[in-house]
Amino acid sequence: MGGTMLAGHFHGQSVRDESLYRQREQASAYLRNLELGLASITDFNEGLAAHVTTSQPLDRRSFDGYIAIREAFAPQPGLQSVVYLTGGREGQRPAPASHAPTGRHPGVGSTDRLQADHMLHAVSTGTAVDQAIPASQAAMRDAAGSGTTIALPYSDASGTTMLAIFTPVYAPAGPSTPMGDDGGVLGFVRSTFVLDETIRHALGRPFDRALDLEIQDAGMGGRLLYDDDGVRRAGQQESLLAAFTVEFAGRRWQAQFFHKASGASAWEAGEGLVLLSGLLLSGLLALAAHQVGLRLRRPYTHTVFAQNLHKAFKHHPFAVYYLDLQRRFVNVNEKALTEFGLSRAELLGTRSEALIAPEFRDLGRRHWEAALQGTAASYDTVLQAPDGRRFDVNVVLVPMMSGGIVAGVLGIVENITERKRQAQALQRSRRTLQSIVDNLPQEVFWKDIERRVVGCNRNFAQFLGLDEARIIGCTDEELCARQAQIDPARIDEYREEDRRVLERGEAVVGAEMLVRRRDGSTFWARTSKLPLRDAEGRITGLLGVSEDITERKLNELKLEQLANHDSLTDLPNRAFFLLQLERTLAVAPERLAVVYFDIDRFKSINDTWGHDIGDQVIRAFARRVRRLLRPSDVLGRLGGDEFVFFSEGLSRREVEGICERLVAAVRRPIRVDRNRVLQISTSVGVAFHRPGMTADELLREADQAMYRVKASGRDGLHVAQG
Template sequence: MHQHVHEGPASADPLLAVPDAVYRIDTDGRFAYVNAAAEELLGRRARDLVGRSALDCFPEARGTTLEDQYRAAAAGGGPRTVEFHYPPRDRWYEARVFPGPSGLTVFLRDVDAERRVSVQREEALRELSAVLDALPSPTVLLDGAGRILSANRRWEAASTIVRQAGHRTAGVGDDYLEAMAPALRPEDRTAITEGLGELMAGGPGVADRSFVWDYALRMGADREWFRLQAARVEPSGRVVITHVDITQRVRDQETVAWQAAHDDLTGLPNRSRLLQLVGESLEDERARAALLFLDLDGFKTVNDSLGHEVGDELLRQVGGRLAKQIRPGDAVGRLGADQFLILARDCDTSEAAALAFRLQTSFARPFLAQGISVPLSASIGVATAQPGARQAHQLLSDADAAAYAAKGAGRDRVHLFSPGLREAARWRLEVANRLRDGAVDELVVHYQPVVRVDTGEVDGVEALLRWQHPERGLLSPDSFLSVAEETGQLIPITRWLLGETTRQAAEWAAQGLPLRMSVNISARHFSAETLVHDVRVALHDSGLPAEKLVLELTETSVAEDPTRAEDQLAVLRGFGVRVAIDDFGTGWSSLAQLLALPIGTLKIDRSLLTAAARLASGGTGAVLAAIVALTRTLGIRSVAEGVETAEHLQMVRDAGCDLAQGYLLARPMPAGDVAHWATRVRAAGGDSCAMALRAGSR
């Protein structure tokens, strides 16, 4: 058992009850007291130490921080605590030095294990900090209490920028959430606080998942976006957080989203976005909304004649002009091509109609594109949401139907939707579907005779297309051809019609009834540029001579693309096919423009014939004669359409018309009835005009 040396009786020494190693050093630097715990820690007996110089007993302490602390405490520097390494034992100790009147009292503790753990922790932290510094994004390491243990260089650099933007920043030792919270939006602050709280709290599976949240910071005039990614580091319970700048990615996504909802050409909302806006406006049952469907008139002609570059500029200007005309809170967008849509919120039918007329008036001033002044007009359909109607597509369909009716009524019109238009739209859909599914097999041709005015002889027939609908009966072309044109079925139908009519004409000729066959051709055939080929094939397959075929074209169809029409008509005329201008007097092209084409026949529309009859009653009956005289001078035959009365027939005779057709002379009839009618004409002397007049007088 070791001997302990101490001052005074043992019962008076309170240090005996202290479990730590304690020794005293007198004012001369000699051990004055060493307790048992100190003997064990120092590895020396008290009797070998007491009375001897402490630095002589442990010379390795000379010149160390321990000696410095001894001297500082003895010099009146107050209590001192020092950790020091003792080389002979290669261990770390902690000495707490307390000065007193009789010297120094030292509490000594072996802290080697703690120190080495701390060193390892610090080394691990340094290594982790080095790893964090290598990361390309601002990164911090939090302790279990949410304070920043370490931050990489990127974080420090980013903090400078954040401070310049007026936000508080966080450094080592700061509470991360407390520093970040003021700059975050409430929803971001709540989500990040909850997410990091779960990671810090630990629990089953927490270490296997990360917390990710995208948040925004206002940086001056701009908003920057970051992705916070946090994960728990086991077993320390620390949390590492990286902040990736995703601003460009978010802006790219916003750009893509904007492009997906807007028209590339005009920048206006597109069809998808418009339907979304309409749907939102219909969600409130008390809200009123109207749609205005605006379709530019004759814009294809503008595109074809002036070029698509000018056309695109005009569309941009139309969009801009419409945007300036609508009311606050309304929306205007482009559906595509030359169609625009206006959503009028909180608007009844009368207000929507007033808006439509105001928009229509805005087209009174011409548009200027590349130095060219271009007049434009628009047909506008108006549909107002009905109570209980919550389908955006249905309201759009109604507005479309109204615009279709406005277009059909002529240029520059406004039409309000009515339930009957919805039925008409359904009919157009049915027609489109049936034509696509093979309704061409239900098409039939009726033929109306064309006769010579001077002799009454039968010159030919005009082929008139009909649809023998299985439920609706015999339908005129007005009920289905416009739909066929819209759906791309018109050219196949016309191709079939050319084949059917030339075959029929060749069959009649073989029976001794040589008739000239007139077939109507649309402007769409010019655009497709297959007309010449289709006519050649029909003539070849049927064996009908080319001079027995007459192609009838309306003057408006020729006017849509006169150059392309002239080129193809010249080729057709070159191999013998005759060309006739149909419905002359209903279009808006000039007579000079028409007569410049390689045409052989001019068909005078019944409306012009009726007008001429009214003028004749006023003593100006020479109008019709003047037109006929001009055509004869140019070597063009004239055909008067719509001859329905004896007065009409007398008028066209007086005017000198070459040919005539109309209900007075003969109604359209199936192919099987044409030969019977021609036989009756021959039996009556061959003069169909005289036969018709006799029949009319009875």
């Protein structure tokens, strides 16, 4: 039974979690509908403003016609009145109009049409309509200053919360339009909505049965604008489900969704399908209104942009202008006037082609045709001012779309004369530098931060056996894959060198190595790699210089061989042998044996047969001994007929075995020429290393052991007793 209760607990928890998730999904869906509903009423205003802009002079018939079309496609629930308020210069005022619904508030699907009611003039005279909406003057100033739609919540005489929407109306753009900081605004379209009805319609009718919603205006001290159940619940965090910020027409609203006070949500009551149907219907209606508004306000957006281009790009560092479809200047910023050397009056209405140098006009015409087809273009050309000045420029043409077609073209011109001159000077400098580098005897290359070759001289390309085009952009691994003359076994070494330079900033200077080519040949190279840095000291790459030092290295090795080896037997001489023995003793070897031996009665051989025969005997003796030893054993000639070797890691018995074989091998006759065969022998002394013994002590003990053999008749072996 306990198990059943536990399972029931978890099931209940799962249901509650699922319910919470569903309710939050509801809140997000309601928020989207709310945003679409608000967008549809701003689109209504902006579409009408576009209609007014493109219908100058405005008559009541065209004004009324727009309202009828809009209501047929997308009714505006909660709409109370629509007013066009003029506010431009004298002589520019179109005939203003005002409309109000015949009923109090037309609902969705209403057949009531907005009718002409009365005519209004500029609100600046303090008319009754102006007095009816507090702060309308400030809202219109904000709309004119920002060039955008501004929303203003307020309360009417009955205490109902209303929403006034203000959209500025601009004079149509054209070459003859007067330009000025504020001269483009002719008036405003103002629509007023009953806020409660507008929001309820956007959310959908089933909303009351699902969640509670409160909306506050953050810009009005958190003033409550909407409360669907009349019970203020702000601050009740325990029942707060979700909170969102809605940005809308210059307002910042806080929307807070709460659990329904009654407890059960519509989802738990099995009404999810009904709710989703209501959300879908209200969302589709709001979306339809939004799409119609976008279509109707496109001309308005295009006109406002062209009219205010000089404001938007006032401080732009490049010349910016707007062209109509006939390629005439509609508007320009101040930088364009300076660059083109013309006044605004001279430039407006002029075809841009007139400013292009004659030999470049065909190029400009091709890019213009591409822009008219909706394709942005960027190209370099030459402009020619009226006073004959010519300058290089980069031109960017951006087609401005309206209703799916090109309505005009935005142009941006950058004067690149100085940059091009510098680029040409830099190119000449680079060619000179490349010529110098190509004539250096070393192989020179430079890489970027990713170890890719970005440049090299002729010798480096010849060394790799590749054309420069196949080298640039490659890493060492990729060059190896392209059959460059690089030893694959050395790739890891090269990579580590590059990492030291690029990551740690360490210079690799004079690194010498024996390099093997793919064809099996070898050579000695000396390479240096230095970090390359930018003006801020950041590492941007490396410079490598490599040279073939084979001849020098062979000479050095030859000198080293002469200095360290016996010229007759090519064995290490006394000094070099002692050096190697000391190095071995320095690392505390295990079971080290030193064997000291010579040729018995060698003096008599020299005295009887001469030194040439004696040298032949020495060489033959050294060869026999060398064949008996391991590669790791070190054999040296101390002088005359005295030899020595040391071995590591062998037991006492193993060392004695080697020495016994040595004695036996030397007994074999040595043929020195066609007629002479000599019989020789050797005396061998052995000393084993003990802790603390030096190289000289070991040699001395082995030498003494050898003389024990001499004293006992020669041709034998004696091991020192340590």
